[in-house]
Amino acid sequence: MGWLSGARQADYARRDLRVLAERLHAAGLSTSALGPAQLAGLDQHAAAVRDALTTGRGTPGVVELAAYAQGALDAAAEAGWTPETHATVPACATTEWIVLRLLAVCVLAETSADDVPDIDPLLFT
Template identity: 40%
Template sequence: MFLFGSALLEVSARKTLNRLHQTHGVPALAAARAVPAVSAALDQHAAAIRDILEMGVENSAAVPGSVLLAGYARGLLEHSGRAALAAPRDPHEWCAADWLQLRLAGVCQLAFART
């Protein structure tokens, strides 16, 4: 069972994911449409994230997906020591994107594929 106050957690998670979608998701999706290699990389990152959250998080089925994804993204940024991370704007720059940029875009791909 999910803890009391889950609605507040979901609102906070959705805000995080919406911000991330603007900074990473939108540009990455545009790049994926233009560059097949970027599309493949995003699919691989999204699949890895899905597997981590489904198999690596105890009781993940009881937690809303948006909360899991936002928590994962926040953890990535915290672990990297960055409060925010700029994403490439030009679609072809995504070919040289680093692991963290692609991973955050993968979070967006999962989050917004469900809505």
């Protein structure tokens, strides 16, 4: 039954990542609002996240991406930043970094393969 708990984790992770993307979008933070220099930075952030989670091999799964995003959100909240307070917090290198890092996680999540293969458990009964 390990596949079931893995499937449940992947479902929760996809939900968490979808909520994150919605929070960022509601705050006016999306890839479509980025200029060329910021898009290049987003690309670098995506590569850094991918490398950190996969040691340079493959694409990270949704569970790893959701955990990474939650850690980044926790650190940002300790520094006084959340997507909802983005408009009221003075812009600085730190806020730009966290925005690009979280957007990169969302981009990676869109292209991530599922952690759990799509197997029908009834095939084995």
